Amino acid sequence: MLLKIVWKNIVDKKLNSILAVLLMAFGIGIISLLITVGKQLQDKFAKNISGVDMVVGAKGSPLQLILSGVYQIDSPTGNIALSELDMLRTNPLVKEVIPLSMGDNYQGYRIVGSNEKYLQHFKAELTQGRVFERPMEVVVGATVARNLELKLNDTFASSHGYDKEGHTHEDQRYTVVGILDYTNSVLDNLLVSNLESVWQVHAGHEEHGDHEEPDGHDEHGEEDAGHEPEVTCALVKFRSPMGMMSLPRLINQNTKMQAALPAIEVNRLFELMGIGMDAVKALAAAIMLISGVSVFITLFNALKERKYELALMLSMGGTRIKLFFMLLLEGIFLALSGYVLGILFSRTGLWLASGALKRGYNYSLQQQFLQKEEIYLLVLALCIGIVAAVIPSSGIYKINISKTLANE
Structure with a gap:
């Protein structure tokens, strides 16, 4: 029942929810794509120079x-x-x-x-x-x-x-x-x-x-x-x-x-590429943080708009801890949805990049399962969702049941 209520609350604020998910997805997708492409290119470069002094x-x-x-x-x-x-x-x-x-x-x-x-x-x-x-x-x-x-x-x-x-x-x-x-x-x-x-x-x-x-x-x-x-x-x-x-x-x-010397020249090449990659990663991280702010605003507004509903649930036997976790789950769900969509964006981008490399240089990139760095991105996304949801969710403990019901 709690999950159904969480889903209904997200659907009721679909525009705000979609914005939060898309921002998270763009940030995750860009970072994941850079990690995947960079790692595969580095592996291919290293393999081909192996044994060539x-x-x-x-x-x-x-x-x-x-x-x-x-x-x-x-x-x-x-x-x-x-x-x-x-x-x-x-x-x-x-x-x-x-x-x-x-x-x-x-x-x-x-x-x-x-x-x-x-x-x-x-x-x-x-x-x-x-x-x-x-x-x-x-x-x-x-x-x-x-x-x-x-x-x-x-x-x-x-x-x-x-x-x-x-x-x-x-x-x-x-x-x-x-x-x-x-x-x-x-x-x-x-x-x-x-x-x-x-x-x-x-x-x-x-x-x-x-x-x-x-x-x-x-x-x-x-x-x-x-x-x-x-x-x-x-x-x-x-x-x-x-x-x-x-x-x-x-x-x-x-x-x-x-x-x-291949080792020196390839390291120099990846240093030059790394500057651009680091800048794009920083931009993607900023987008993820903005997504966290969007989740915070969405849940904060939801708390204000649903005060009467929450007070009614409390008066009918609902506990504050359950309602706290209900709002917290909304933040986690939005972050998790953004992560999944971001990985899909990343794999689509990898497919497009592979096609471009194949046409231009006869090189191709392989689709891969989740890498270690992408697991870290999942943890980061969940942390952003939780942190963004904790402050609005804690407002549950400040609701005065009788006063809120009386005002309505």
């Missing part, structure tokens, strides 16, 4: 080099001669050098030329077929295979650059020889071939006299390779921390290459 490439922005070389979500800074990597391969501080050559895509998914070590770096396993052995053979990431419905022995022509609207190399066709299992890494969104495949396609690109910019770079930032093989960048693993202390400075000062 340094990235070397053409001089330019170190963050751009990391984003393009590790995450495949930016244009490269340029090309470097393959021979320049020899100094790294022979250095006793270096454990492994994985060259990458890029510049083409198929239906918006990037084609990366490398070697089998690149697949081993992500601990990739084949669900079908085999690893590439000859030029123009390609293995396909799980997401690419699913979305483009690629199968073994399918052939396709790549497009120049990183947009699927680029010039198509119809004279050079790739053959699918392997399908990779899902790795939850950038590899899921790539097509991987050997370096010779990329050189062969680009050699044909040059022979046909495609447009190049006056500075010697083509329209996608690739230098004229001439007769010397070039790569876009290389992923480097050190044998010991000494490599990280000495090699980056040596490379940046004494070679034509640039060395960038």
Whole structure:
């Protein structure tokens, strides 16, 4: 019966109740969305740089080099001669050098030329077929295979650059020889071939006299390779921390290459993102507090308007403690409704954000059950509802039954 009365009281003040619930929902939804998206992006970034101590490439922005070389979500800074990597391969501080050559895509998914070590770096396993052995053979990431419905022995022509609207190399066709299992890494969104495949396609690109910019770079930032093989960048693993202390400075000062440290650049990126996220979280927290004020006003006005009704209930045997909890339950119910609606807003926003990332960068976000931080948000929402309801609810103890009934 008490719950029925609580529900009736909320429905009677539907506009005030809806306002309180919506304010709470917006605050909860924004904070939950930021927490969920931020955590998933951070996990994906951390997974992809795991095991990569340094990235070397053409001089330019170190963050751009990391984003393009590790995450495949930016244009490269340029090309470097393959021979320049020899100094790294022979250095006793270096454990492994994985060259990458890029510049083409198929239906918006990037084609990366490398070697089998690149697949081993992500601990990739084949669900079908085999690893590439000859030029123009390609293995396909799980997401690419699913979305483009690629199968073994399918052939396709790549497009120049990183947009699927680029010039198509119809004279050079790739053959699918392997399908990779899902790795939850950038590899899921790539097509991987050997370096010779990329050189062969680009050699044909040059022979046909495609447009190049006056500075010697083509329209996608690739230098004229001439007769010397070039790569876009290389992923480097050190044998010991000494490599990280000495090699980056040596490379940046004494070679034509640039060395960038993924851990440093990614931390810098998240620090920049964190400033904006903190500001939005502060705004969302303010909205939640305003929601608490709205709950307080709603219950305070309800107490004044229902004084006669409450006094009548007291005269018929109702206890003040029960009426106190009745108003307190209204505050808790409004806060809980706002929390549930806020989580729904958050998951809808996550779905929209995932769609935007998928269209722009071939990245997707996963829908998740409640996270630890969202449980804390539930506790916070309930605390706001309780605190907002306690003061008006305590007015029950100030009602003079006879005086209130007599005035009516």
